Amino acid sequence: MADVFDKCRAWPDYRVAVAAGIYAYCTPLVERGDGTEVTVHGDRKVIMAGSNDYLGLSTDPRVKEAAIAAVRSLGTGCSGSRLLNGTLALHEEFEARMASFLGREAAMVGSTGFSTNLALAALLGQGDAVFADRHNHASLADAVRLSPARCLRYRHSDMDDLESLLTTTETDAARVIVTDGLFSMSGDLCDLPGIVKLAQRHNARVIVDQAHDLGLLGPNGRGVAEYFGLEPEVDLIAATLSKSFGSIGGVLAGPRDVIDYLRHQARSIIFTAALPPASIATALAALEIVRGEPERRGRVLDNAERLHNGLRALGYDTGTSATPVIPVYVRDALLCMRFWTELLQEGVFTNAVIHPATAVGNELIRVSVMATHTEEHLDRVLSAFERAGRRLGVIPARPPASFD
Numbered sequence: 001m002a003d004v005f006d007k008c009r010a011w012p013d014y015r016v017a018v019a020a021g022i023y024a025y026c027t028p029l030v031e032r033g034d035g036t037e038v039t040v041h042g043d044r045k046v047i048m049a050g051s052n053d054y055l056g057l058s059t060d061p062r063v064k065e066a067a068i069a070a071v072r073s074l075g076t077g078c079s080g081s082r083l084l085n086g087t088l089a090l091h092e093e094f095e096a097r098m099a100s101f102l103g104r105e106a107a108m109v110g111s112t113g114f115s116t117n118l119a120l121a122a123l124l125g126q127g128d129a130v131f132a133d134r135h136n137h138a139s140l141a142d143a144v145r146l147s148p149a150r151c152l153r154y155r156h157s158d159m160d161d162l163e164s165l166l167t168t169t170e171t172d173a174a175r176v177i178v179t180d181g182l183f184s185m186s187g188d189l190c191d192l193p194g195i196v197k198l199a200q201r202h203n204a205r206v207i208v209d210q211a212h213d214l215g216l217l218g219p220n221g222r223g224v225a226e227y228f229g230l231e232p233e234v235d236l237i238a239a240t241l242s243k244s245f246g247s248i249g250g251v252l253a254g255p256r257d258v259i260d261y262l263r264h265q266a267r268s269i270i271f272t273a274a275l276p277p278a279s280i281a282t283a284l285a286a287l288e289i290v291r292g293e294p295e296r297r298g299r300v301l302d303n304a305e306r307l308h309n310g311l312r313a314l315g316y317d318t319g320t321s322a323t324p325v326i327p328v329y330v331r332d333a334l335l336c337m338r339f340w341t342e343l344l345q346e347g348v349f350t351n352a353v354i355h356p357a358t359a360v361g362n363e364l365i366r367v368s369v370m371a372t373h374t375e376e377h378l379d380r381v382l383s384a385f386e387r388a389g390r391r392l393g394v395i396p397a398r399p400p401a402s403f404d
């Protein structure tokens with residue numbers, strides 16, 4: 001008799017890595033300090049170079065105090081959906097401030113970035129055509145899968161492929177192009193100018209998920225749309241509060257009628273509990289810092305440049321990224337996990353990215369840079385990459401002294 005649990009027992013990958021001592025996931029952090037140096041199990045202090053907390057706000061004293069004050073006055077949970085008993089005045093204040101920050105009519109906050117992106121399924125109806133970058137985040141892919149719309153996936157940032165898909169669909173279908181702003185694994189930006197040009201030519205709406213770039217890119221931190229000077233051309237912005245905003249939660253921002261419709265129709269919004277007081281207070285305090293301290297963006301971008309240059313000088317392949325999300329391509333799953341383990345032993349916490357987060361053959365160590373990293377942190381990260389990479393042969397061993 002078949003058992004739905006059989007597949008779990010037959011799944012060897014996880015145990016192979018554990019047995020080899022190179023399991024690279026779910027490492028518990030015991031303390032996070034100021035976020036740049038964290039304590040992992042066994043009381044080892046390591047540099048955190050794998051966090052999406054790009055601006056370092058999740059440990060900022062002002063943000064923490066805002067969260068604590070919200071717990072004191074509003075409690076720990078909302079115990080209900082936004083539509084029913086779960087809406088706080090604080091949610092509405094954040095939504096109004098986020099909408100005004102982004103220059104949109106309205107914004108809506110959901111419980112996570114993932115679940116808020118799933119709300120997009122409510123927009124995508126029978127007969128509609130969605131054009132999606134093949135490297136889009138899983139939450140965008142799942143939103144399309146949950147909808148009856150037709151999905152046409154174009155090769156990553158390949159505008160010729162996108163154009164040929166747009167050309168071959170019937171003209172009366174409602175069309176929408178959906179893309180990540182900053183791609184979460186490869187660290188490169190979408191070709192927004194190319195997408196906007198094709199959207200205008202083929203009468204398609206544009207939705208951009210600015211999860212990684214909101215707060216980080218653009219002179220005012222409004223993300224890739226601002227970075228490219230194309231904010232009016234983007235119809236709907238998605239984002240998350242779990243990265244530069246140091247919290248958890250998702251955002252959709254756009255025309256008021258669209259946001260109102262989603263608030264009342266999207267299953268992942270109406271059938272889930274509202275974001276708790278501490279999380280929304282965190283996001284609100286972080287938004288004020290994003291607006292008021294542009295120098296943080298400058299620092300993280302300078303830090304990223306320093307690390308990019310250092311890694312490339314060591315001989316690493318960092319792809320086409322020029323952002324604080326830096327992929328170091330290893331292109332082998334076991335080697336990737338081994339490299340991650342050695343980097344941790346060298347005192348640096350990174351992320352080992354293997355399938356399904358990236359294609360087989362594209363395995364990488366993802367390094368994420370924060371505004372709060374010092375030059376000394378970055379130099380220590382580079383030394384760790386130098387030693388571990390040479391030991392494992394990811395970069396060539398140092399030439400013999402006589403050739404120096």
Ligand code: PMP
Nearest residue numbers: 112113114137180184211240242
């Ligand atoms: N969109 C993108 C592009 C992401 O990278 C992520 C998170 N990795 C999400 C959405 C989901 O956000 P969250 O983790 O806050 O749910």
